[in-house]
Amino acid sequence: MRGWFEAMRRYLGLLRLFAQNSLLTSLEYRVNFAGALLISLLDALWAVGGALLFYTHRSTIGGWTFHEALIVIGMFFVASGFVDAVMQPNVRDVIEAVRTGAMDYVLIRPVNAMFHATLRRLRFDKCSSLLVGALLIGYALLQLRLRPAPEQWLLFILLSLAAIALLYALMAALAALCFWVVDIANIDELVMGALETARFPAQAFPEPLRGLISFVIPIAFISTAPAEALLGRLTPALALYGLAFAAAALWLSARAWRRAVAHYTSASS
Amino acid sequence: MRILKVYPALLRAYWERAAAYRAVFMVSLLNAVFPLVMMAIWIGMAQDGPVAGYTAADFAGYYLAAVLVRRVTGVGIVQDVERLIRTGELTVYLIRPLDVIHHFSARVLTGRVVVVSMLLAPVALAALAIPGAQFDLQPANLLFFILACVIGLLFEFLAQYLISALSFWIVQTQGVAAAYQFVKAFLGGYIVPLALFPAPLAAALTWLPFQCSVALPVEILTGRLAPEQAALRLGISAAWVTLIALGARAAWRAGLRGYSAAGA
Numbered sequence: 001m002r003g004w005f006e007a008m009r010r011y012l013g014l015l016r017l018f019a020q021n022s023l024l025t026s027l028e029y030r031v032n033f034a035g036a037l038l039i040s041l042l043d044a045l046w047a048v049g050g051a052l053l054f055y056t057h058r059s060t061i062g063g064w065t066f067h068e069a070l071i072v073i074g075m076f077f078v079a080s081g082f083v084d085a086v087m088q089p090n091v092r093d094v095i096e097a098v099r100t101g102a103m104d105y106v107l108i109r110p111v112n113a114m115f116h117a118t119l120r121r122l123r124f125d126k127c128s129s130l131l132v133g134a135l136l137i138g139y140a141l142l143q144l145r146l147r148p149a150p151e152q153w154l155l156f157i158l159l160s161l162a163a164i165a166l167l168y169a170l171m172a173a174l175a176a177l178c179f180w181v182v183d184i185a186n187i188d189e190l191v192m193g194a195l196e197t198a199r200f201p202a203q204a205f206p207e208p209l210r211g212l213i214s215f216v217i218p219i220a221f222i223s224t225a226p227a228e229a230l231l232g233r234l235t236p237a238l239a240l241y242g243l244a245f246a247a248a249a250l251w252l253s254a255r256a257w258r259r260a261v262a263h264y265t266s267a268s269s
Numbered sequence: 270m271r272i273l274k275v276y277p278a279l280l281r282a283y284w285e286r287a288a289a290y291r292a293v294f295m296v297s298l299l300n301a302v303f304p305l306v307m308m309a310i311w312i313g314m315a316q317d318g319p320v321a322g323y324t325a326a327d328f329a330g331y332y333l334a335a336v337l338v339r340r341v342t343g344v345g346i347v348q349d350v351e352r353l354i355r356t357g358e359l360t361v362y363l364i365r366p367l368d369v370i371h372h373f374s375a376r377v378l379t380g381r382v383v384v385v386s387m388l389l390a391p392v393a394l395a396a397l398a399i400p401g402a403q404f405d406l407q408p409a410n411l412l413f414f415i416l417a418c419v420i421g422l423l424f425e426f427l428a429q430y431l432i433s434a435l436s437f438w439i440v441q442t443q444g445v446a447a448a449y450q451f452v453k454a455f456l457g458g459y460i461v462p463l464a465l466f467p468a469p470l471a472a473a474l475t476w477l478p479f480q481c482s483v484a485l486p487v488e489i490l491t492g493r494l495a496p497e498q499a500a501l502r503l504g505i506s507a508a509w510v511t512l513i514a515l516g517a518r519a520a521w522r523a524g525l526r527g528y529s530a531a532g533a
Contacts, residue, residue: 035444042448046455053461054310057320062313193302200306206313206325 011115019122026124037128040077044132047073047199054204062203062210070140071230072201075160075223077133079198082164084126087171090118091188094175101266114257118172137230148230155229155239162246163222169249176253176260198223218245275367276375283372284379301336304460308332311465321465327491330396330403331462334487337392339459340384342421342482346373347446350433355440359528370430370521377426405492413499414489420506421482427510428478431517437524458484464493478513481506 051073055066064072094117097103106117141148148156174188181187194217197205202213202220213219221242228234308328315325323331350373353359362369396403432449436442454460457479463471474480485502488494494502 039447042451046451046460049455050307050460053465054314056467057465058314061310196302196306197309200310204310204313206309206316209309210313 014111015119018120022122023124036125040128040132044077044136062201064201064203067140067143068231069201071137071227072223073199074133074136074140075226076199077129077136078160079163079167079222081127081129081133082167083195084129085123086119087167089121089123091171091175093121095178098178103264104266107261113261114172114254118175148232152230152232155234156226159221159226159229159239159242162243163226165246166221166249169253172253173256176256179260179264195219195222218242221245279371279375280379283375287379287383304332304335307460323462326399326403329399330491331487333392333395334404334490335459335483337388338418338483338486340388341381341418342425342486344377344425344429346377346429347433348443351436351442354436374426404490410489410492414486417486417489417503420503420510421486424478424481424506424510424513427513427517431513431520434517434520434524437528453479457482458487475502476505478509481509
């Protein structure tokens with residue numbers, strides 16, 4: 001137990017170091033942040049504009065009113081902030097490192113290779129989406145005159161963490177994949193495309209797509225489920241399903257990563 | 270007409286290049302996901318009755334056509350022109366006897382053939398698989414459609430050429446291009462059919478240049494426009510093309526006057 005606690009402390013310390021390091025790099029390019037924020041805002045304008053158009057024709061869509069759907073859109077921006085700030089740069093680094101053989105230097109370090117390879121970099125400028133997402137959620141709650149109960153907030157935070165864990169598992173799996181297929185640019189694009197379906201509530205999609213993104217490839221747990229938790233309409237069974245799915249995905253991705261590293265034969269040898 | 274003699278050779282050269290980079294075009298097809306997400310939601314809504322006159326099959330037909338037409342008329346040359354101007358490589362083209370615009374037009378035209386031939390089969394299959402006729406394939410309508418595509422392609426090409434001329438004066442041309450793409454996708458019928466905007470806005474949008482490249486060809490192909498409506502909007506598009514051609518020419522002339530290459 002004590003050893004486990006020590007390891008946890010060590011990894012959290014490392015995570016802080018990675019973040020500090022990335023922050024210093026980001027501060028070198030301060031103007032980028034303004035640019036990224038502008039793009040996030042434009043993107044939000046687009047997403048909200050699109051949603052508004054839907055709602056000029058119907059008052060509810062899949063049981064969601066406009067302001068309720070805004071929470072989902074906000075969650076999508078939070079998730080895509082994580083994707084842009086953590087997923088994209090690290091996956092790109094892994095691809096590059098496997099191709100050139102620089103992965104050797106990661107593997108010989110006395111830390112978990114998956115931890116190091118997938119969380120090493122953090123693009124602070126891309127966190128602007130996170131900010132925009134939080135603003136959207138806040139605005140929607142104000143408009144709905146809703147004050148979620150503490151347990152709803154708790155469930156919301158838990159499910160948001162599960163969403164991040166799902167995305168993290170996806171990133172680790174993608175990174176592991178590039179040990180076998182060197183160029184995963186196409187697969188990467190496809191996965192990012194599929195994540196676009198998280199922009200709107202899962203119930204707004206027609207069957208069979210709705211079932212597919214709710215249960216089979218649970219993209220719904222990235223944005224719809226946390227929003228439902230905040231609105232207090234998520235059933236306990238679904239919440240458990242989401243949390244279990246995230247845990248299983250994490251475990252699977254860790255296994256995939258171990259297999260990938262075992263398969264790795266450096267570029268130069 | 271020396272240019273008519275030069276063009277076949279130019280097209281052949283760029284054709285070989287386009288054929289060599291087939292895989293790159295594949296990737297560009299994937300960014301068609303966002304309109305397809307919009308399509309799925311409209312189809313979901315249309316299950317309890319048509320939305321502003323669009324049934325589920327209409328939506329499927331519209332977005333299929335939009336994805337296809339976007340590949341026919343969409344142009345992406347700003348990045349390359351901007352690089353030529355910024356690095357001074359443009360000089361190499363300027364001392365050649367042929368205006369630099371022809372190099373880009375040849376490249377765009379040959380790229381079209383690769384993309385469209387790759388996309389035609391999947392779109393045709395999807396159109397056949399979805400119940401209900403979505404496309405109006407009568408010869409007269411097809412003629413209108415082809416004309417609209419040609420005008421749309423011309424518009425896109427000249428608009429991009431105009432935007433890339435900004436590189437003579439500013440550094441962030443690609444940002445301007447991205448903002449343009451952004452606005453155009455939303456107001457030009459790629460993300461949402463114009464008819465689904467509130468009526469006054471929808472009417473205004475048919476007069477704006479954004480309708481040229483996607484909305485108009487798609488609305489013609491899906492049989493939503495009466496011949497006189499189609500003719501009117503083709504006229505609007507042609508007027509915009511003329512205007513933007515003049516603008517692009519003026520901008521390039523002014524830009525080249527002040528241009529001095531790095532290292533020259």
